[in-house]
Amino acid sequence: MDRFSKYLLTGLIGIVALGQFVQVVTRYVLQVPVMGLEETMLYPTLWLYMLGAVNASRENTHIRANVLEIFLKTDRQHTILAIVGEIISLIVGLWLLSWAWDFTQYSWRVWKESPTLYIPTFFSNVALVIGLGLMMLYTAWHLWGHVRTLTGAAR
Template sequence: MGPNSAIRSIWKNLTRLQAKLTFIIMIILPFMVFIQVLLRYVFRVPLMGIEELMIYPIIWLYMLGGANASLERNHISCGILTLYIKRERTMQIFNITKALVSLGVSLWLTYWSYWYFLYSLKVWKYTDLVKVPLFFGESALFIGLTLMTIYTAVELVDYIQIFARSLRKEKEELS
């Protein structure tokens, strides 16, 4: 088992775990809303604190959704410049630049979310009603941004490899 197959295995397991976790949260959250509506409007017995509990799957779903968008490269973007770029080489350079800027911003946000993660771990705050540690929701920021950073770095490497292949191909054609 070489290093590439080990990395592929880790990558495959990471993305599979992320997909399963996202799916589970997507089931839990509507179920919690259903229970809340059922208790409040049908049985007239409001369940106090369910809004506090729903914050956790909401935060995790939001961050895992962002990480999934980074994985699938389905970012929300305003592609106006791509309409004006006609040359393939220029588009490749634009993609590399875009991925570099995205990686820089992602690294910066991940850095700050790491310190927030450590602060949250140290302070160990609780919710008001249910007294669940806020750390479990706040840790989603660091984990989600770390995943986004990893996926953005892989995207950058892919764009660089595409650019390098096109340079080699162009050089071979000139020879």
């Protein structure tokens, strides 16, 4: 899974960078804009954004502002703080996931298309529910690890 995500994210970064390069060359050098390129680039960009967040969740490397850690002295206190943070993240994330699921159902039902190339927007909208679902799985996994550490089961 780790290798697959590396290749997928690298491929998406390459696609987005290539699209932006083509856009700059055609628009500013050749003075001929490519119609629909921005619309096409929306799809890999959204997937890259969501899968990058999933990767940060999987690696547990999200940017955090843990100011309270400065005042905590013991590893047990740090673990309890991590558990509280994971629980709050899980509650908020599951709430957002329910909204994303409703939005995905709406997107499936309406089946809107992009204005220029008529690409179904469902394929970009579904990235939100898949990304949030995977992030919630990894958040629950990290919560489980913190609880095991706190109870001493991880030794």
